Amino acid sequence: MALPQSLRTSVTPLELELIASEHLIEIVPLITMEKTAFISGAYGPLRPPAKCRIPLWMATNLKLKKKCHIVPPEWLSVDFLQEQLTRETSRPEFSRLPFRFAEIAKVILDVASDDVQNADKIKSLLKDLREARQAKSRDGLQKLDHSELSLPNLCSMEINEIRPFFIQSMGILTQLVREPSAE
Amino acid sequence: MDNDYFSIDAILAENQKIQCTFKVDIPDMGHLAGGSDRDIKSLTKAPIPIWLAYIMLFSDWADFTIPSPFGTRVRNALKAEPRSVKLSNLVGAGGLWYGFGKLVMDILSEDQANGISEVLTKAFKGRLLEVIDQAQHFAALGPAGGGGPSTDSAQSFREGLDGTERELFALAQESAKRMKRWHEGNDKARR
Helix, strand or coil, rough: CCCHHHCCCCCCCCHHHHHHHCCCEEECCCCCCCCCCCCCEEECCCCCCCCEEEHHHHHHHHHHHCCCEECCHHHHHHHHHHCCCHHHHHHHCCCCCCHHHHHHHHHHHHHHCCCCCCCCHHHCCCCCHHHHHHHHHHHHHHCCCCCCCCCCCCCHHHHHHHHHHHHHHHHHHHHHHHHHHHH | CCCCCCCHHHHHHHCCCCEEEEEECECCCCCHCCCCCCCCCCCCCCEEEEHHHHHHHHCCCCCCCCHHHHHHHHHHHHHHHHHHHHHHHCCCCCCHHHHHHHHHHHHHHHHHHHHHHHHHHHHHHHHHHHHHHHHHHHCCCCCCCCCCCCCCCHHCCCHCCHHHHHHHHHHHHHHHHHHHHHHHHCCCCCC
């Protein structure tokens, strides 16, 4: 089965979101449910008001039916993100962030912004963080070499964004540079 | 743009002509030089495409000089400011300057090939950042926009892009557009 040209270059953001939705998060359920077996594993039992860890896809589903409240993970808070932002802007390397933070943050902010404190502030912090890291990957582009390029601590969404043209540029550079040394 | 026999980019790049000086007489091939002569005498100059020139140089039937798209004038301009050179002017619209340079490099001797490879890589790296920046800027505008806000120099840079750079531009613009669409979409209905 051949993929259309536009999908061949990289994974789409929606697909990354789907993969990230497998991540477990905590919820406060509003309904009762026995321990149920799903394809990815058995989750539950849900006994309100005790917290429970379930996959993100299930949490979004319940939340949209108003059957739970989502507890945002510790890194999705104003303090943590502010600290990361200052670290990001003061150092030339990328700071450590959960690998799929962009997707998880977007999903949670979309469906459960009322469960998150200071949702607007968090949104703007995430945006600033994203822009700071994008600026750094632009600088990394300057150091582009034909053989290797190391950008540690990049997160899944960012990798996906830069993958197509980084690989193509490195390919072109390989052909332009390697030729004389092969003589 | 490989040495792959089937690569369309390589075929297009090979279509460029270079100036060759024939060393031997070739009877009945005057039409190649575009003139009305019946034969080609030795020491005639004629432009021939690279795919033909390669064999002639290998069999030592002709000599050639470094073609003008890689001459001193272009090299100095690139050294001064890589982004201001219009590569598409040098090889015709839709041309492949980098591909052409690679083929020339293959034919040349070691030192000259190193020189050309340096010129090519420096030019590529210098222009790459500008290509990406413009691509991301254009991803932000909708399909209808794109004429107004760009300044003159940005527009002329885009017109001067070589074929390979255009592909990179399209790739970067596509991924930036996808990201933007995803970030701003909020399909609660879909969930």
